[in-house]
Each structure stands twice: as structure tokens, then as C-alpha cells.
Amino acid sequence: MSAQRIYLDNNATTPTDPRVVEAMIPYFTNMFGNAASRNHPFGWEAEEGVDYAREQVAKLIGADPKEIIFTSGATESDNLAIKGVFEMYARKGNHIITLTTEHKAVLDACKKVEKLGGEVTYLDVKRDGLVDLEQLEAAMTDKTVLVSIMFANNETGVIQPMKEIGELCAKKGILFMSDITQAAGKIPVDVKELGIHLAAFTAHKMYGPKGVGALFVNRKGPRVKVTAQMDGGGHERGMRSGTLNVPGIVGFGKAAELCINEMAKDADRLSKLRDKLQVSLMEKLEEVVINGNEENRMPHVTNMSFKHVEGEGLMMTFNQNIALSSGSACTSASLEPSYVLKALGLGDDLAHSSLRFSLGRFTTEEEVEAAIDQVAEGVNHMRSLSPIWEMYKEGIDLESIEWSEH
Ligand SMILES: *Cc1c(COP(=O)(O)O)cnc(C)c1O
Numbered sequence: 001m002s003a004q005r006i007y008l009d010n011n012a013t014t015p016t017d018p019r020v021v022e023a024m025i026p027y028f029t030n031m032f033g034n035a036a037s038r039n040h041p042f043g044w045e046a047e048e049g050v051d052y053a054r055e056q057v058a059k060l061i062g063a064d065p066k067e068i069i070f071t072s073g074a075t076e077s078d079n080l081a082i083k084g085v086f087e088m089y090a091r092k093g094n095h096i097i098t099l100t101t102e103h104k105a106v107l108d109a110c111k112k113v114e115k116l117g118g119e120v121t122y123l124d125v126k127r128d129g130l131v132d133l134e135q136l137e138a139a140m141t142d143k144t145v146l147v148s149i150m151f152a153n154n155e156t157g158v159i160q161p162m163k164e165i166g167e168l169c170a171k172k173g174i175l176f177m178s179d180i181t182q183a184a185g186k187i188p189v190d191v192k193e194l195g196i197h198l199a200a201f202t203a204h205k206m207y208g209p210k211g212v213g214a215l216f217v218n219r220k221g222p223r224v225k226v227t228a229q230m231d232g233g234g235h236e237r238g239m240r241s242g243t244l245n246v247p248g249i250v251g252f253g254k255a256a257e258l259c260i261n262e263m264a265k266d267a268d269r270l271s272k273l274r275d276k277l278q279v280s281l282m283e284k285l286e287e288v289v290i291n292g293n294e295e296n297r298m299p300h301v302t303n304m305s306f307k308h309v310e311g312e313g314l315m316m317t318f319n320q321n322i323a324l325s326s327g328s329a330c331t332s333a334s335l336e337p338s339y340v341l342k343a344l345g346l347g348d349d350l351a352h353s354s355l356r357f358s359l360g361r362f363t364t365e366e367e368v369e370a371a372i373d374q375v376a377e378g379v380n381h382m383r384s385l386s387p388i389w390e391m392y393k394e395g396i397d398l399e400s401i402e403w404s405e406h
Pocket of ligand 1: 011012072073074075103105153154179181182202203211212213
């Protein structure tokens with residue numbers, strides 16, 4: 001019998017909560033109407049489902065329902081916010097500020113903006129992953145139209161000082177956009193209190209279905225507008241055309257409601273399990289480091305490097321029965337070290353030796369205990385085969401070695 005599979009990759013996607021699936025099902029069958037059909041009850045039912053979901057999703061982040069634009073996910077929301085602001089505010093300026101550790105959806109949208117004649121400043125982060133607020137302020141010019149800084153990082157879980165960033169942006173009259181995907185539904189997010197003007201997030205990272213997300217667009221003080229990136233029937237107040245994914249949106253709403261009710265309980269339980277995982281691995285193994293600021297960090301995430309062990313190989317020792325992410329990204333030709341970890345000052349070796357553990361609502365204590373044992377065993381096994389580890393144990397300074405080239 002094969003070993004039980006353990007899922008510790010909730011930052012990549014979460015399972016859909018069965019209560020969410022249950023709420024969605026009627027909208028595939030009986031209530032299948034098009035929410036834009038204004039002249040019959042099939043349409044009205046669908047619209048009611050969407051309206052209710054819009055309230056639930058808005059409530060999760062302290063917004064008004066009118067400020068929620070439904071999209072296909074956070075990638076689309078990031079694109080709509082960045083390209084949409086760039087186009088809409090072209091007369092005011094063409095400069096955007098972001099971080100090198102942002103998600104690719106933000107970075108690639110910014111690259112597109114550069115191709116279209118925009119200027120983008122990519123700020124480095126400090127070694128703990130946090131933005132340097134002085135550098136941020138210094139980068140702001142009278143051409144700056146947007147600051148895009150994520151709430152919590154997907155690889156490290158590091159949480160940025162959102163309130164301080166919001167205050168800086170307000171002081172300079174610059175719009176503040178945030179990819180809040182990893183924070184929404186997990187920790188309290190209040191866009192008004194934090195001075196966030198645009199926020200991108202997605203259902204499938206908070207126990208909702210894949211393929212549905214939202215962009216929050218502030219309506220008052222300031223009234224923010226974005227140029228639509230999808231033209232068509234003028235749905236979603238003209239900002240995002242296309243027939244609404246009614247079952248998906250209803251599921252997103254239900255997922256938001258569950259998060260509102262359960263996030264405190266989940267966060268409390270998961271932070272204890274995360275800490276147990278971290279402490280146990282550090283007790284069992286030498287030469288382990290935690291990547292990113294530990295105080296300002298999501299409760300269910302830890303990113304750890306196991307020196308002289310390659311993360312991808314380590315996962316093979318437990319036959320990929322424990323689902324994790326490593327600090328290596330597959331490109332067409334090779335395994336590249338994570339750009340996020342490199343931005344924290346990690347060398348290629350340490351980045352390749354990292355694993356991201358992201359726990360979730362359905363993670364059990366037994367699973368965490370099994371993961372601790374198997375990861376520790378895997379690390380020990382790989383180190384026992386490693387000449388580099390042997391040299392380290394013999395006290396040889398690995399930095400001083402000059403490797404011959406073949
Ligand atoms: C997953 C993720 C995205 C992409 O979301 P999709 O809905 O899959 O497009 C964007 N930003 C962050 C921070 C993410 O973690």
C-alpha cells in the first residue's frame with residue numbers, strides 16, 4: 001500500500017471546502033441563468049446569487065460591495081489593476097513602483113507597462129524580505145501613479161508593513177495597489193484602514209474554486225478608475241466584460257463567509273502546528289535556517305533551508321508523498337533558484353536547499369508529525385551521501401575550496 005499523501009502546499013492552492021461546493025451546485029443546474037439576463041427569473045436568481053457573494057467577498061476585506069469587480073483570478077486582477085491604472089492615469093504620470101519579490105503576475109504586468117512606455121522601479125527588499133520604507137519614499141516622484149506591494153509573500157509568508165505604505169502613498173497622492181492573495185481569508189485585511197486603493201485576490205487560495213477572483217477598486221476618497229483590459233458587454237461596471245462565472249462567484253462568496261467566521265480559529269491552530277514543525281526540524285537537524293522575517297509572517301507558512309541538501313532531490317526521498325514547494329523553479333532548460341529567496345540575499349545553494357511548508361484548514365497534527373519525521377529522515381539520508389556534508393563535518397571551510405573545472 002502506498003503511503004498516505006500529505007498536502008503541505010496550501011500557498012499554491014487550497015482544496016475547495018465541501019461547504020463551498022455544496023453552495024455552488026444549484027448554480028450549475030437549477031439556477032443556471034445568466035446574471036445579465038434582466039427579463040426573466042432565471043437571470044434574476046443568478047444575479048441574486050452574485051449580489052450576495054459580492055457582499056460576502058466585500059465584507060471579508062472591509063470594502064463596499066460596489067467596489068468588488070469579479071475576474072478569473074488574481075493574475076487577471078493584478079493585470080487589470082496595473083495596466084488599467086497605467087492607461088487611466090497616463091496624463092498624470094507613467095511611473096510605477098513595485099518590489100523584486102512580487103508575484104510574476106505583478107512583475108510581468110509591470111514589464112508590459114515598460115514596453116508600453118512606462119517606467120517601473122523594482123525595489124529590493126531587506127534581508128528579512130521587508131520593504132525599506134525610506135527607499136520607497138525616495139523612489140516616489142511626481143510622475144508616480146501607482147505603488148504595487150503585496151500583502152504577504154507567497155514563498156516566505158512575510159507580511160509587509162501595509163499601514164505605513166498606505167500612509168506614505170496617501171501623503172504623496174499616489175494610488176496604492178496590493179496583491180492580497182496570500183493574506184485574504186487567512187488574517188484580517190481591512191483595505192480602508194490600510195489605505196489600499198486596489199486589491200487583487202483569488203478564491204482558490206482560500207478554500208474556494210479555481211478560476212474566480214476579484215479586484216477591489218476604491219470608490220470614495222479617492223474615486224479610482226481603471227481602464228478595462230477586456231472589452232465586451234460592459235459587465236462589472238464597465239471594468240471587466242464577460243458573462244459572470246455564477247457558480248464560481250457563489251463559491252467565492254461562501255468561501256469568504258467561512259473565512260470570516262473561521263480565520264481566527266484556523267490561524268491559531270495552524271500557527272501552533274507550524275511552530276511545532278519548525279522547532280522539531282531544528283531540534284532534529286543541524287544547519288537549518290528560516291528564510292524571511294519571523295515576526296511579520298503568515299501563521300501557516302514557513303520557508304526553511306537545509307544546508308547542503310537539494311530541495312527537489314529531498315522531495316524524491318519521500319516519493320513526493322508530501323506535497324511541498326522547493327526554492328527551485330523549473331524553467332525550460334534548468335532548475336533556477338527562486339528569485340524571491342535570492343532577493344533576500346540567499347546564494348543559489350541555499351535557495352535550492354529550501355522548502356516551503358504551507359499548512360491549511362484541513363492539515364492535521366498527525367500529518368505534520370509524519371512530515372517532520374520524513375523530512376528529517378530525508379535530509380539525514382541525503383547528507384549521508386554527500387561528500388560536501390562530510391567535508392563540512394570534518395571542519396573544512398567550504399568557502400575556501402577552489403573547485404576545479406572540467
Ligand atoms: C496564486 C497567486 C496569484 C495567482 O492567482 P490565480 O488566481 O491563480 O491567477 C497571484 N498572486 C499571488 C501572491 C499568488 O499567490
